[in-house]
Amino acid sequence: MTTDAIARLRRFSRAVTAEVGALDDSFLGRGRPLGAARVLNAIGHGQTDLGGLREDLQLDSGLMSRLLRGLEEEGLVSTSPHPADARRRVVALTRAGRREFEAYEALSDAQAAAILGRAPDPEPLLAAMDLIASVLGRDRIRIEEADPRGAAARRCLEAYYAELARRFARGFDVALSRDPDAQDMTRPRGAFLVALSDGLPLGCVGLKGSGGALAEIKRLWVSPAARGLGLGRRLMTAAEEAARDLSIRTLRLDTHSALPEALALYRGTGWVEIGRFNDDPYPDHFFEKSL
Incomplete structure (x- = not known):
């Protein structure tokens, strides 16, 4: 230094x-x-x-x-x-x-x-504060199961959808996507996990189940204020643990080539690329993992 x-x-x-x-x-x-x-x-x-x-x-x-x-x-x-x-x-x-x-x-x-x-524009100042607080409080970020319809989940999902709209060449409309029902991401079918730092939601991931041995990972998102801190990996590990607890044996997910960080995470944590398994218009990469 x-x-x-x-x-x-x-x-x-x-x-x-x-x-x-x-x-x-x-x-x-x-x-x-x-x-x-x-x-x-x-x-x-x-x-x-x-x-x-x-x-x-x-x-x-x-x-x-x-x-x-x-x-x-x-x-x-x-x-x-x-x-x-x-x-x-x-x-x-x-x-x-x-x-x-x-x-x-x-x-x-x-x-x-x-x-x-x-501040002439408070948003850059707030973004810097969020980043500093996340780095300083890295070891105190906790992951909890949450209601996918609750305030913390909505804040994460709205930020996630907005980011996809910016990063996808033709934008993103959640109404055209295979958006999971909330009941599919709550027990006993699945789970929804939120990462919190002193009450501020910094990330989320959904486990979409149907009561069987196969489920999907949906809506993995990490705030820009917490990227590079290993939070995406922690969320995925927590989702896999929740899946095991629900006797789910196989997980699938889809993603888009405009999200290279997600592709690198999945390829580096044991996910295997497979053929298309849904008709969602947005994803172009599909993965599976056996637990």
Whole structure:
């Protein structure tokens, strides 16, 4: 790594630290530092298991205990034994804690809007932020089964369709494609998987089944912000694991020559090219894999 690259990264780190007030004793003017505010924020967004909270925030147990104790002394949170496992503890916001969480949310939204307002065009800035967050949080990207009709799935699929429309020489119209029914990508027939980074959908893949031993892989997509991080391979591995769990023994997929990254992924992970097996007007390459 060159000294210029290191200097530029350190400049960026200083700019972000100063802008968000990471070193302020009173983050966003609410009377407590950033660490305590992050704990309050995570609880407010639904992370109530103490072990999971510590893992998500990457805090050691000593610091986590001190931050929680301070919030408890302020009357903002309460802790109690887990209802199903007395060895674990759960944490919740009090009524005062909920008000404080909402105040932070409003201030954080206003701060974000002000920062974006300085950019002549915020989209390149947002794209750069997504890329940085994906790289820094690479090890925390998780893959979950999701409803193919849900918000996270729709966000991925809309981005996927838009990209196909840009990359295919004659565009892409999902109404002309063999678009799978949602029920074919939910258990017990199939599954739909979404990759999430701090709540942001970064990729998806569908497993389209019919209840038999043969199924198709559909709608593999990875956000530009996460490409090169091995996420496509992780999604495909997760889809294969879901297929095995559903007693599916053979997988098929189709793709297009305008997507060389997909072709390279399939050829490098054990997929065998076969003849056409459907009448979809868009694909020109067809693959199969035995599990």
